[in-house]
């Protein structure tokens with residue numbers, strides 16, 4: 001299966017490099033800026049195309065790895081070309097294959113193929129791709145071919161229903177970008193306690209990394225410690241009294257979620273006082 005890329009950015013370069021090195025099936029790149037396509041082609045030892053139609057003609061499978069907002073526009077250009085029998089994929093987490101409007105009329109098959117990974121670098125992130133789970137949805141008759149294409153390059157895949165793509169992407173955001181926000185809130189509060197920027201890494205690394213490793217090895221219930229689990233109402237009340245604005249709201253809302261885990265872990269405990277405290281503190 002010969003693979004071509006429209007969009008020579010981080011995901012395009014990374015997936016392209018992986019296909020090139022593992023299956024030698026990479027045709028090359030077309031991109032908005034010709035130098036981007038050329039750089040990606042040089043990197044992957046493939047071709048760069050100045051004409052979109054030529055790339056499409058030479059590829060059996062086309063990955064549209066442009067920003068989400070541009071996927072529909074690229075599709076609008078491609079759908080009038082001769083694409084019957086070709087696989088058309090994009091890599092957006094939030095959009096589904098439905099973005100390829102009227103694809104049935106073209107004879108092509110549409111898919112969304114999303115890596116659960118932050119792809120941060122055009123030239124080195126390809127090494128990280130095999131760690132990620134790729135979620136795939138799209139044409140049911142041909143989804144097996146896309147799975148097989150990825151799996152032959154050592155990638156892990158799972159099918160996802162088209163109806164849950166937005167929820168799925170929101171969930172992924174919670175454990176990646178929103179963790180960044182939680183770390184930011186922690187750092188902001190620690191600065192108010194007198195910590196210097198240089199000390200913040202040492203202060204939070206064992207907590208953050210220890211927690212992530214524990215959650216991944218034993219699950220949320222067994223990993224949980226702290227005042228919520230201990231039903232320490234007085235401590236939580238004092239925390240709420242010193243925090244303000246958004247950090248207070250983050251603490252309160254996440255404590256309500258933490259309480260769900262604590263209740264499941266200790267069904268014998270009466271957490272009603274803590275529950276009342278957390279729910280009665282809305283701004």
Ligand SMILES: NC(=O)c1ccc[n+]([C@@H]2O[C@H](COP(=O)([O-])OP(=O)(O)OC[C@H]3O[C@@H](n4cnc5c(N)ncnc54)[C@H](OP(=O)(O)O)[C@@H]3O)[C@@H](O)[C@H]2O)c1
Nearest residue numbers: 007008009010011031032033036065066070091092118119
């Ligand atoms: N990065 C991640 O962590 C990540 C993770 C999972 C999924 N994704 C998804 O992967 C897709 C690509 O993201 P990315 O991070 O690789 O973006 P990116 O690094 O910004 O690359 C996008 C590339 O597409 C080119 N481009 C933009 N508009 C175009 C158009 N109309 N026609 C042709 N090329 C165009 C860009 O311009 P130039 O030609 O000017 O360079 C750039 O090379 C998105 O759907 C994103 O949601 C990203």
